[in-house]
Amino acid sequence: MVFDVQKETLPRDKLEALQLKRLKYLLQKIYHNVPFYKQKFKELGLGPENLKSLSDLRQMPFTEKQDLRNNYPFGMFAVPRESVVRVHASSGTTGKATVVGYTQRDVETWAGLMARSFEAAGATRTDIIHNSYGYGLFTGGLGAHYGAEALGATILPVSGGATKRQVMLMRDFGSTVLCCTPSYSLHLYETALASGISISDLKLRVGIFGAEPWTEEMRQDIQNKLELKALDIYGLSEIMGPGVGMECIAAQDGLHIWEDHFLPEIIDPDSGEPLPVGEKGELVITTLTKEAQPLLRYRTRDITRINPVPCRCGRTHYRIERITGRSDDMLIIRGVNVFPSQIESILLETEGLSPHYQLVIDREGGMDTLEVRVEVHENMFSDEIRHLQRLEKKISGHIKEFLGVTAKTTMVEPQGIARSEGKAQRIIDRRKK
Amino acid sequence: MIVEQISIFLENRAGRLADVTRTLAEAGINIRALSLADTTDFGILRLIVTDHEKAKQALKENGFTVGRTNVVAAEVEDRPGGLHAILTMLSENGINVEYMYAFVQQSGQNAVLIFRFDRTEEAVETLQKNGVRIIPGDELYNI
Numbered sequence: 114m115v116f117d118v119q120k121e122t123l124p125r126d127k128l129e130a131l132q133l134k135r136l137k138y139l140l141q142k143i144y145h146n147v148p149f150y151k152q153k154f155k156e157l158g159l160g161p162e163n164l165k166s167l168s169d170l171r172q173m174p175f176t177e178k179q180d181l182r183n184n185y186p187f188g189m190f191a192v193p194r195e196s197v198v199r200v201h202a203s204s205g206t207t208g209k210a211t212v213v214g215y216t217q218r219d220v221e222t223w224a225g226l227m228a229r230s231f232e233a234a235g236a237t238r239t240d241i242i243h244n245s246y247g248y249g250l251f252t253g254g255l256g257a258h259y260g261a262e263a264l265g266a267t268i269l270p271v272s273g274g275a276t277k278r279q280v281m282l283m284r285d286f287g288s289t290v291l292c293c294t295p296s297y298s299l300h301l302y303e304t305a306l307a308s309g310i311s312i313s314d315l316k317l318r319v320g321i322f323g324a325e326p327w328t329e330e331m332r333q334d335i336q337n338k339l340e341l342k343a344l345d346i347y348g349l350s351e352i353m354g355p356g357v358g359m360e361c362i363a364a365q366d367g368l369h370i371w372e373d374h375f376l377p378e379i380i381d382p383d384s385g386e387p388l389p390v391g392e393k394g395e396l397v398i399t400t401l402t403k404e405a406q407p408l409l410r411y412r413t414r415d416i417t418r419i420n421p422v423p424c425r426c427g428r429t430h431y432r433i434e435r436i437t438g439r440s441d442d443m444l445i446i447r448g449v450n451v452f453p454s455q456i457e458s459i460l461l462e463t464e465g466l467s468p469h470y471q472l473v474i475d476r477e478g479g480m481d482t483l484e485v486r487v488e489v490h491e492n493m494f495s496d497e498i499r500h501l502q503r504l505e506k507k508i509s510g511h512i513k514e515f516l517g518v519t520a521k522t523t524m525v526e527p528q529g530i531a532r533s534e535g536k537a538q539r540i541i542d543r544r545k546k
Numbered sequence: 547m548i549v550e551q552i553s554i555f556l557e558n559r560a561g562r563l564a565d566v567t568r569t570l571a572e573a574g575i576n577i578r579a580l581s582l583a584d585t586t587d588f589g590i591l592r593l594i595v596t597d598h599e600k601a602k603q604a605l606k607e608n609g610f611t612v613g614r615t616n617v618v619a620a621e622v623e624d625r626p627g628g629l630h631a632i633l634t635m636l637s638e639n640g641i642n643v644e645y646m647y648a649f650v651q652q653s654g655q656n657a658v659l660i661f662r663f664d665r666t667e668e669a670v671e672t673l674q675k676n677g678v679r680i681i682p683g684d685e686l687y688n689i
Contacts, residue, residue, distance in 0.1 A: 489555045489588075494613045496553030496590050496662070497644060498583050523587050526557050528609050 116232035116264070117225070120373050121428045128429060132376055133167055135401040140164055140173075143407055146191040149184055150174075150409065170378065171387050175397065175410045178211060181351060186212045189406050197405050202250045203350050203450060213252075213350050214405040220259065222402055223353050226371050227260020230359035233369065233426070234319050234344050236290050238265030243283050243317075245293035245301075246324070246448075248272040252354030253324055253448065257292045260356060266290070273297075280305045284314050291320040294448040295327040295335060295343070299479025302338045317341045319362065323348065323355055324448040325481075326436050345435055351411055352398050358433060367420050367432030374402045377433065378410070379419055382440035393418040395440045396433065414441045442540065446474060447481045449518045453539055456485060456520075459511045463504075466493060469527070475543040483520040485512065488527045547670050548616045549660070549683040550598045554591040555611040558584065566591060566605065573604035578686060579660055581647035592647070594619075594660065596687050617662050619681040620673055624650055624657045632659065632678060639672045641665060651689065658686070 115121050123131065140161035143150040153174040154160055163169060180189075187194055189212075197214040215223065236242065242261045246253030254272055261268035269286060271279055280301060282288070291298060298320055305312065317339060323346035335343045347368045348355035357375055358368035370377045375398050379388045382395040396413045400406075416438040419431050444451045453472060460466045469488040474481060485508060495501060505522040512520045556562045563582075570577065578594040595601045598614070605612045622628040629648070636643065644662040651658060658681060663669040670680055 489611045491611055491613065494553075494555055494611050496551070496592055496613050496615045498585060498590060501555075501588070501590075502585065524555070525588075526555060526562075526609070527611055 114232050114235070114237065115427065116229040121229065121369075121371075121430060123373070123429055125429055128372060129167060131373055132401060135373075136167070136170070136376065136399065137161070137164060139399070139401060139407055139409070142191055143409060147189060147407075149180065149189060167376075170376070170399070170410070173410055175385065175412050176408045177412050178351065178414075181211045181213075185210070187214065189408075190214050191407055192216060192405050199255075201252045201255075201350050201354065210250075211351060213353075216404040219353075219404050222374065223256060223356065224259035224263040226353070226374060227256055227356035228263035229371065230346060230356045231260055231264045231266065231290070231321070233359045233361040233428075234290070234321050234346075235342070235362040236261075236264065236266060236319065236321075240266045240289045240318075241286055241316075242266050242268045242290040242292060243271055243279070243286075243288035244268055245271050245273060245279060245291070245297055246355070251448075252348070252350040256348065256354035256356060257321075276300060276304045277308055280308055280310055283317070284310055287316045289316050289318045291317050291339075291341070293320075293322065294325045295322040295331055296325060296447065296476065296479050296481055298322060298335050298339060298343075299331075301479075302335075303478045312338070312340050315339075319344060321346050321359075325445040326438070329435075347433070347436070349413060349415075351408065352400060352413070353403070357398070360432075361424065361426040361428065363426035364424050366424075367434045369424065369426075369428050369430045369432050370398075372430040374400070376401055377419060377431065379417070380412075382414075382416075390419050390421050393437075396436075414439050414443060416440055444472070444474060444540070444542070446483050446518050449516065451483075451516055451518055455516055456512060459515060460485075460487060460508065463508060463511065464493075466504075466508075471525075471539055471541065473541045473543070481544065483512075483518060485509075485520050485522045486525045487522060489524045490527060547618070547680050547682060548666070549594060549619045549681070549686055551615050551617045551660070551662075552593050552595065552598050552602055552605070553613040553615060554593070554605060555613075556589045556591055558587055558589060563591065565608070566610065569604050569608045569610075570595065570601060573600060575601045575604070578689060579647065579649050579658070581645075581660075583645065592645075594686060598687075615662060616666060617660050618666060618670055618673075619683075619686050620659045620661065621656045621679040621681055622659055624655050628657065629659065632673070635672060635676045635678075636669065639668070641669045641672060 144161045196216050198217045199215045202210040202212045244257045246257050248254030319342045332343045345360040346355050347358035358370040360368045378397040379394040380397050388394045396415045396417050397410050399410050400408050415436045417433045417436050471486040473484040508522040509520050576596040580593045583590045602612050642664045646661045648659045
């Protein structure tokens with residue numbers, strides 16, 4: 114089913130005309146209301162009037178995550194702070210979180226786009242939606258929540274954790290739609306089996322999985338185990354949150370980007386040049402309707418390609434293929450975004466620690482695990498076991514506190530971290546097998 | 547009165563202990579006493595050797611993390627209750643033992659106890675006051 118038939122099936126020429134109209138308005142707005150953008154335009158000798166067609170977008174400046182951090186907390190707002198009704202933030206070490214603000218209308222637009230995404234997944238107002246995305250500063254929980262309400266479905270705001278209870282609630286309430294990360298769905302499955310709950314006791318029909326990369330093999334695995342249709346959802350907090358794009362149940366082949374609100378481009382991550390449609394590169398998104406914090410050509414760092422082939426579901430909005438990687442070193446661990454540099458700064462802030470570390474990411478029973486290996490050097494070494502164990506605990510504690518992810522810290526011998534050509538191999542991601 | 551002990555950080559994997567003993571053997575260093583403390587992930591090897599400076603250097607050159615700690619060596623008669631008498635006098639004086647290990651001398655009737663205390667000086671004083679002989683480092687290295 115289609116939630117907004119008029120917008121979702123707009124012929125391409127009409128859709129692009131709408132994009133251009135909205136884009137021109139956006140440029141005026143950010144130029145006059147966000148000092149950061151005015152400055153950027155001036156540096157390039159450009160103004161909003163230089164954009165006459167969609168193809169002129171390629172001359173316009175990019176926005177990077179670092180720009181959001183530099184303008185922390187509210188420097189990217191295009192409206193007075195009083196007009197912002199909600200703020201979300203992504204994880205970061207102290208003072209480095211990425212903030213995103215929403216006006217009342219932004220919140221409503223988001224709910225509408227999320228409702229559209231649910232509808233694309235085949236959900237209707239008769240469904241019971243079990244939402245295991247975390248509620249809080251993370252956009253996942255509340256994003257799915259308001260979308261489900263806008264759809265008119267019954268939403269269970271379960272949030273993360275207490276997995277055994279989640280499985281029981283799912284069975285007792287007869288939940289039909291599951292929202293969580295793909296890895297958490299497998300963890301739910303394992304927990305259900307361990308608790309003596311059979312999948313046939315559950316009424317799950319469709320799963321809306323996002324916030325971390327997954328593969329086609331993992332999709333098949335989830336579908337076989339949980340006996341549901343597994344669909345991919347795309348979103349990032351800087352742009353809005355979940356519901357920037359959604360895979361339709363009709364084709365189950367790539368995610369429709371809601372192009373009346375988000376203008377996607379694919380660029381070469383090294384040169385910054387736009388690539389022809391269909392080529393693989395970094396996804397760049399311009400928000401067309403955001404009021405509180407509009408972003409021009411935001412570099413998502415996600416690697417994908419645009420598929421312009423019309424979809425059998427009837428939607429005219431282009432699809433992107435599943436995110437296949439990153440153009441930076443960001444890791445997604447249990448749905449939490451983690452940059453190795455964040456862990457490095459935590460280690461450096463802990464007295465006596467060497468900057469030699471290694472991150473080992475694996476998957477056990479469907480759940481991501483993170484091990485932080487730290488080399489033991491003389492200035493931190495003690496011949497008392499408890500001293501080293503205290504240090505391990507302290508590091509894990511700081512990682513949990515600042516990044517919101519559980520990590521096991523292990524002390525290793527110097528040079529215990531394999532170096533290739535003198536350069537330490539910092540990341541071992543065993544999930545990619 | 548103080549004995550120098552070296553300690554080595556070891557990952558729990560096969561062959562690491564042998565790497566230490568090989569390094570020491572090649573450097574011509576004899577081990578007087580040793581103890582190994584371990585957890586699931588790592589271990590700490592504590593050694594008293596004939597030449598701790600030389601041992602430390604050789605180990606460091608081979609990439610080991612080496613620490614140095616002051617410990618106390620006390621002589622005790624090799625008979626039932628020998629260790630107990632010493633621990634009793636320490637506990638009566640409120641001195642805490644961080645860790646200890648022991649070995650029996652080849653000749654003679656005495657055992658040697660190696661102690662790591664939280665308050666080393668007070669511990670030595672207490673032991674000596676109670677007639678326990680403290681073995682100086684130089685003597686121990688050359689037993």
